[in-house]
Amino acid sequence: MTVFKLDPEVYKRYKDEVLKLCNSFQKIDQPGLSDKQIAERLGLDERTVTEIRCVAERDCYSLDEWEKAIEFKRRATLEWSALALKRPDLKPE
Amino acid sequence: MALKGGATVCGIADVAAFDAHAPEKHRPGDLLPGARSVVVVGGAQPREGDWAATSPWVMQTMGTTDRIQGVGRRLAQYIESEFGYYALYVPPGTASGDTPFLSLMLAAELAGLGSKSLAGPVLNRDHGFMYWSAVITTAPFEPDGVEATPACPAPACRQMWEREHTTPCLTTCPSSSGGCLSGKLENGRAIRTFYDAARCNTRVHTHWVGGFQKVLEEALNEPDRDKRKMLLYGDFFTRSLWAITYSSTNIAQCFECMRVCPAAHGLKEMK
Numbered sequence: 001m002t003v004f005k006l007d008p009e010v011y012k013r014y015k016d017e018v019l020k021l022c023n024s025f026q027k028i029d030q031p032g033l034s035d036k037q038i039a040e041r042l043g044l045d046e047r048t049v050t051e052i053r054c055v056a057e058r059d060c061y062s063l064d065e066w067e068k069a070i071e072f073k074r075r076a077t078l079e080w081s082a083l084a085l086k087r088p089d090l091k092p093e
Numbered sequence: 094m095a096l097k098g099g100a101t102v103c104g105i106a107d108v109a110a111f112d113a114h115a116p117e118k119h120r121p122g123d124l125l126p127g128a129r130s131v132v133v134v135g136g137a138q139p140r141e142g143d144w145a146a147t148s149p150w151v152m153q154t155m156g157t158t159d160r161i162q163g164v165g166r167r168l169a170q171y172i173e174s175e176f177g178y179y180a181l182y183v184p185p186g187t188a189s190g191d192t193p194f195l196s197l198m199l200a201a202e203l204a205g206l207g208s209k210s211l212a213g214p215v216l217n218r219d220h221g222f223m224y225w226s227a228v229i230t231t232a233p234f235e236p237d238g239v240e241a242t243p244a245c246p247a248p249a250c251r252q253m254w255e256r257e258h259t260t261p262c263l264t265t266c267p268s269s270s271g272g273c274l275s276g277k278l279e280n281g282r283a284i285r286t287f288y289d290a291a292r293c294n295t296r297v298h299t300h301w302v303g304g305f306q307k308v309l310e311e312a313l314n315e316p317d318r319d320k321r322k323m324l325l326y327g328d329f330f331t332r333s334l335w336a337i338t339y340s341s342t343n344i345a346q347c348f349e350c351m352r353v354c355p356a357a358h359g360l361k362e363m364k
Contacts, residue, residue, distance in 0.1 A: 019291070026213075028276075028286040034116030035189075036206070054190035060291035063307040066329070068271065069296040069347070073149035074264055076349040084145040 006051040014042060018052045019060065094171050096311040101136035102222055107236040108229070114199055121229040124194060125181040132168060133197070133204040135223040139364050144352055151235045151299070153336070153346035158185065158224040165226030170218050178232035185226070191221030191294060199226040204238035210245035211276050212262040212350035213293075214357070218244045222357035246278055247356040251345040254278045261353035268292075275351060296347035300333040308333070 016053045019025070019039065021034030033041070039049040082090040095103040098332040108121040108128045121128040137160035143152055170182035186192045198215040201207050206225075214222055218240065249311075250260040273293040277285040277357050288323035294303055311322045323328060336344065351357040 024289075024291045026286075026288040026290060028283060030156045031114070031116070034118055036117060039351060050189050053192075057190050057294065058303055058306055060296055063293065063311055065295045066304050066307060068300055069299045070329075072266075072272075072296065073299070073347055073349060076352065077149040078147055079146055080349075080352045084141075090147060 002074060004051060005057060006023060006048065010044075010048065011052055011055055014044065014049075015056045015059070017042060017057050022053050022061065024057060057085050095132070095134045095164060095168055096249050097155060098167050099136060099160065100134035100164045101138070101223060102206050102217055103132065103134050104183045104201070104206040105107040105234045106129045106131040106133060106203035106205075110236070111199065118347045119188075119192070119195060121195060124183070125179060125229045125231070127179070127231045128229045130180075130230050130236065131195075131200050131204065132228045132234065133200045133206055133225060134161060134168060134171070134227075135201060135206050135217060135225050136164070138222060138358070139348070139360070141361055143184050144348075145363075149347075150332075152348050153352065155342060158344060159225045159271070161263055162226040165228055168226075168260070169228045169230075172223060172228065172232055176232050178230050180228050180230040180232070181364040183229060195227065195229070197227055200227045201225045203239060205240050208243035208245065210239050210243075210262070210354065210356065211250075211260060211278075211286060212245075212266075212274055212354065213256070213288050216353060216354075216356050218242065218246040222354070244356040245354075246281065250357045251278065251281045260357065262350040265349050266296075268298055270272055289325050290332060293347070296349075297345050299346050300329065300336045301344070301346065302337060302353075304329065305333045305337060 018038055020031045021038045026032065035047050035049040035053060039046045041047070079091045080088055082088055106180045111120045117123065119273060121131050137158065139152060148150065148172070162185050169180040169182040172178055172251045182241060183195050183197065198209065201215045207215040210216045216224055221244065246254070246260060253260055263274050263276055266274050266289055268289055273289045275287040276283055300303070308324055308330045312321050315324065
């Protein structure tokens, strides 16, 4: 007995389609589909789609993107502080 | 009771209203069969001092979302004890992956407490950005109407669009330059929007479950013991563990689209 493990080959085959159909990339008036709806569309079972989606959500961007997030927030926060507090010296270079 | 308990706003949505917007398994009746109403509370907004702080880690560490979740829990208790109807406090965590049990933002919209902004978060016309909590109940409460005039785009943003074809949120986090958002306004309304939720997740939950998994994977793949130690003892992994162990809910860690949003909190003069 073990936890449900997704077949990596199934993941590789369907990852892009599942990401496209779920809520990962949202457009106005174009809501993402539920795992059940995606499963029906791709001919897979719901549990498999749920696992593909969960892994793909994390796999979508590399660890570099997390580092970029830190830099982005540091800059944006300081830019706002400089504006709100009228302290141009706080502005990041 | 909700307002006395600490909520800034409170509204009621009819469960039937969710059918047109939420997929199966993410509707109130899927969590509590026989549900008739969803009571939504909002509040616990950051203060101007929080928005103006020079460190991005201030807002992510405060976890003010917990304050409104406490109101939601008490509201559920109150409905059951005072009215005798089932009341299910909607868990603020996720049902699977990054998907919530029930969209609290959709619930807020349907309860007439706000409307979706160009950047994504639901904004209240009077109070702007706030945190939400919801209770699904079998009680047949009278629903509130959906908000008629949206807070977004704010007049200042409509003017900016006329001049520059962009808005503060789109300028701060543009998908065309490694950000999460894009959109288009026409006649003062958003007619096209794009939101990269996967990238937003790296920003809004930088030091959280996703970051933890990413560094753990990197560490497991790293054959050098000393290099593994640098990853596991370093600031990123340590901060992620603090965030995860501190919170049972999805504490937001990125506020940049809301920080610059005039409808979210504006740029209020403080002494």
